Amino acid sequence: MVQNIITIDGPSGSGKGTVCQLLATKLGWHLLDSGALYRIIAYLAFEKNISLEDIDTLTDLALHLDVRFISNGSGVDALFNGVNISDKLRTEKVASAASQIAILQPVRDALLARQKEFAKSPGLIADGRDMGTVVFPDAPVKIFLDATAKERAQRRFKQLQVKGFDVKIANILSEIKARDHRDRHRTVAPLVPATNALVIDSTALSIGEVVNQVLDFARLKIEV
């Protein structure tokens, strides 16, 4: 397996996605958006009327998922059976269902090998909740990116407003808190910093500042 792996774990809205995209572009490395895998299963569950408690069928979906990720210049698009479904994955409904599916150990196990395959030369930026703890425990550089729930809700609120959605910040905050609670307190692969991770609080930092802190830390461990 390739040695150049930077794992970035953290809750939604911590800036993880953008930081990972910038790092992957800057270094010319591959990018794993592991949350997209959980979101795809959630999306398909709705499409195919599969209950979020039907573990066997959801696990089967995870094992046989025909999905490819292709770079679109500023990130990656998810192709399911050749169709770009990226936009369909970014709804709150899908996010919430993904977080419910993510508590199922058999589904997580089914996705493990697929995620490991992303570790290819020249390197990988792995974005998720358990990248440093479970999927790539031997990665030389591990980051845990956090921010207060209030700040994360404000970021999400602004993003949705720009897209023209009429949303209430109080609703976003309570949804973020519910998802956080599920992700941090589940028994399987909970969202926690890996023991040797650098914890960065992005509440008062710009994206550029976070990227620089990650690169400074990475330079202590590997050549970037």
Ligand code: DC
């Ligand atoms: O990063 P995201 O918001 O796209 O992830 C959606 C959900 O998927 C998140 O609430 C928890 C789950 N997830 C996970 O359990 N493990 C990962 N490595 C990535 C995401």
